[in-house]
Amino acid sequence: MPADALPDLDALLAGLRVVQIPMRTRFRGVTVREAAMLHGPAGWGEFSPFLEYAPAEASRWLIAAIEAAWRDWPDPVRGSVPVNATVPAVSPTQVPEVLARYDGCSTAKVKVAERGQHLEDDLDRVAAVRDVMGPGARIRVDANGGWDVAQATEALRRLAPYGLEYAEQPCPSVGELARLRVALAHRGVDVLVAADESIRKASDPLRVVREEAADVIVVKVAPLGGVRTALGIAAECGLPTVVSSALDTSVGMAAGVALAAALPELSHACGLGTVELLEGDVTADRLVPSGGQVTVRRPGPDEGLLARWAAPRDRELWWRDRVQAAHAAARAASPA
Known part of the structure; x- marks a missing residue:
């Protein structure tokens, strides 16, 4: 600006x-x-x-x-946006309660590689999500860069039988993501790699594309400097795009919904349901999923x-x- x-x-x-x-x-x-x-x-x-x-x-x-x-x-091209449920690094017994907050969502993002936990915890949590949501649901995992290439390869090999849609930022660097994609291919592990931090925290977001380090990109409005900037980055990358949030209230979430609504193509559910992770909100017109969708609108605070x-x-x-x-x-x- x-x-x-x-x-x-x-x-x-x-x-x-x-x-x-x-x-x-x-x-x-x-x-x-x-x-x-x-x-x-x-x-x-x-x-x-x-x-x-x-x-x-x-x-x-x-x-x-x-x-x-x-x-x-920017003007929207759709009136509603499909969203995913978000499952924090909770115990398997807590999974049904978490998922119950997300009305009609058929995709879940599950946090993995939590500091102080182990791969067995991740496997149990993902298994619980699959049990609750059934075989037709989409499950993606988010490691927030918590694994190195060898750890990510092994973890995704063991998680793959649960039918993962993709793994979000399994390793911290672009180079590691690129090497991981090669390692997964060599081992016959059919899991797509999504880049999040490598886009929103990078001085050169397009490096992900040049180095063939991801199959999907995850964009967040606030860390990228606004809806227009994020929309431009998505267009330049040319990869399937998922819009996600940053633990926003409904006021902040409206910007993410505006971005998702303006994308020419939207093939994946977006991570725009995280208002449900908060005990409260600044508006009664909360941007939370209904029937797995968030209606495009802009609520102001009460x-x-x-x-x-x-x-x-x-x-x-x-x-x-x-x-x-x-x-x-x-x-x-x-x-x-």
Whole structure:
């Protein structure tokens, strides 16, 4: 975003509201989700980079929130988006309860390679998902780069009999993903590889395509700097695209839904049902699946729910400082 297109810092801070919403289940190490809501002339945007992200990385999330609150989004080509259920690294006995939250979803993404757990835990969890959802459901696993090539090859060999749709970011680097695809082919393991972090955290997302490191790409609006930027990256990559979320409230989720709705082709269910992982939301018009779909719409926050989940004053000040730092980083990185 050009520097002169960035709103002034005072304008960003004027409508800032910060919320804290507990998670139903620990996810990505997060037990309480914090998010800053920004209000602009086009509506509301969400700025919620994970707490460990430095200003340069967080600046892309701020640009995405500015796009939502100060600009419009591309026109949709579909009125609803198919979504997957998300199963955290829970015990097999908890799987039925988790899946019950996702009305009509026939695809599930299952977290694997959780720190402190073992492959047997992953196998038991995926088996439980298959048992609950039946033979016709699609199951994908997400390792968040938790395996090296040898570990991923063995894990996917053992998980493949459960009928995996794909494995998301099984290894951390693009080079490892490329080597893994070769290793799986040599061993006759029929599992597709999807790139997530290798797209959204990369300075060169197209490297995944050049090195033939993935069969599918996963894109997230906020880490890529907005709906338009993510749509452009998907077009340049030219691979089947799955739109996913980043533990957003419904305000942030609306941007992901807008991206999925604007894609020319959408062959996979999207990871846009994660509002169900939160104990609450900032709007009563929650973007959660109904019949396995999320209807394309843009809910705004309710004042009562913003007040209910309002963060303490010290956390609000922390987020104001963070907006300032991300704004400065965005200005420094923007063309004149």
